[in-house]
Amino acid sequence: MSSPFIALRRELHQIPEPGFQEFKTQQLLLDQLAKLPQDRMNIRTWRTGILVYIKGTNPTKRFGYRADMDGLPITEETSLPFPSQHPGYMHACGHDFHMSIGMGVITHFVQQPMRDDLVVLFQPAEEGPGGAMPMLASEELQDWMPDQMVALHIAPEYPVGTIATRPEILFANTSELFIDLLGKGGHAAYPHQANDMIIAATQMVGQLQTIVSRNVNPLDSAVVTIGKMEAGTKQNIIAEKGRLEGTIRTLSAASMDKIKKRIEGIAAGIESSFECQVTIDYGSNYRQVFNDPALTGEFMTWLRTNDQVQLVECTEAMTGEDFGYFLERIPGFMFWLGVDTPHGLHNGKLDPDERAIEVAIHTITAYFNFKTQ
Numbered sequence: 001m002s003s004p005f006i007a008l009r010r011e012l013h014q015i016p017e018p019g020f021q022e023f024k025t026q027q028l029l030l031d032q033l034a035k036l037p038q039d040r041m042n043i044r045t046w047r048t049g050i051l052v053y054i055k056g057t058n059p060t061k062r063f064g065y066r067a068d069m070d071g072l073p074i075t076e077e078t079s080l081p082f083p084s085q086h087p088g089y090m091h092a093c094g095h096d097f098h099m100s101i102g103m104g105v106i107t108h109f110v111q112q113p114m115r116d117d118l119v120v121l122f123q124p125a126e127e128g129p130g131g132a133m134p135m136l137a138s139e140e141l142q143d144w145m146p147d148q149m150v151a152l153h154i155a156p157e158y159p160v161g162t163i164a165t166r167p168e169i170l171f172a173n174t175s176e177l178f179i180d181l182l183g184k185g186g187h188a189a190y191p192h193q194a195n196d197m198i199i200a201a202t203q204m205v206g207q208l209q210t211i212v213s214r215n216v217n218p219l220d221s222a223v224v225t226i227g228k229m230e231a232g233t234k235q236n237i238i239a240e241k242g243r244l245e246g247t248i249r250t251l252s253a254a255s256m257d258k259i260k261k262r263i264e265g266i267a268a269g270i271e272s273s274f275e276c277q278v279t280i281d282y283g284s285n286y287r288q289v290f291n292d293p294a295l296t297g298e299f300m301t302w303l304r305t306n307d308q309v310q311l312v313e314c315t316e317a318m319t320g321e322d323f324g325y326f327l328e329r330i331p332g333f334m335f336w337l338g339v340d341t342p343h344g345l346h347n348g349k350l351d352p353d354e355r356a357i358e359v360a361i362h363t364i365t366a367y368f369n370f371k372t373q
């Protein structure tokens with residue numbers, strides 16, 4: 001390990017924090033920024049995020065790179081010598097990589113400025129409730145709004161040195177899904193006097209799983225996942241309450257509407273058949289990540305001339321990203337960065353190959369230099 005950005009990644013890896021609570025993360029990044037030459041750099045904070053402006057030599061436009069900052073409520077199961085110091089939290093979606101790459105890009109351009117300006121955004125709360133939309137609306141960003149945005153996401157399935165992307169949709173539309181069921185608790189021996197929300201919730205999970213297979217056009221991909229289920233207090237008490245937590249993913253907006261209508265129909269059916277109350281909350285919703293076709297095509301053509309990187313034109317993924325809100329307003333693209341680990345995103349054993357950090361810093365700085373010549 002020689003790169004300072006690998007060292008930074010390891011420090012960030014040890015302090016994963018929930019969305020909008022990235023206090024230590026923000027301080028660590030501010031401390032790193034303070035060590036850099038300050039003459040071209042301006043720094044603003046917004047909530048737990050950071051905006052960094054680097055003045056170009058003769059600017060005509062402004063490029064942007066965005067890195068997300070939050071960790072996930074996952075217990076780390078790696079055997080790394082620098083594990084998470086926050087019990088039950090882990091950088092299991094690569095945001096430690098995304099941030100150290102952002103710092104690498106800043107470090108490069110404060111030392112070797114390009115002609116145009118650069119804004120690097122460290123954005124909180126990507127995993128939820130979503131920091132992109134409020135950051136875009138923040139006063140701090142208005143006069144620093146980039147003309148073009150780039151972001152990346154680590155990809156466990158590709159070898160180091162691989163970049164994968166595509167024009168148009170890269171990531172799906174998402175909606176969180178929280179369902180509360182309220183029935184009547186009681187003694188385990190008197191089921192006829194109670195109204196058991198474990199039965200209602202499990203029936204509901206089964207019915208929700210018919211939506212994608214029976215109601216959505218098979219050529220229009222969609223996912224309904226229930227990732228968390230809670231009900232009951234003790235083995236001999238009938239559960240009064242149940243809660244399901246999940247997420248909906250679709251490639252089209254029409255399918256998202258249809259799925260939500262079906263969920264509401266199923267909820268009404270559960271209410272009437274189990275004589276209970278069902279409340280639905282869609283939490284935060286993310287816009288699809290739609291890569292600007294012209295800029296993405298140009299990036300891919302440019303990458304094909306780069307011997308150090310292998311380009312893969314990938315298919316869409318059903319992952320979500322609030323970077324979609326940036327791309328709705330500002331032309332740009334996102335790409336996958338190969339980090340070659342057998343364990344997927346949101347897995348406690350995720351151990352991305354750190355050599356990818358230099359690949360990304362090199363690719364992004366070379367791309368901005370190419371764009372700005």
Ligand SMILES: CC(=O)N[C@@H](CCC[C@H](N)C(=O)O)C(=O)O
Pocket residue numbers: 093126127128153174175176246247248284286318319320321322345
């Ligand atoms: C890249 C990635 O894994 N992103 C997350 C985004 C979460 C969106 C939202 N909180 C939801 O769960 O719907 C993902 O789970 O795809």
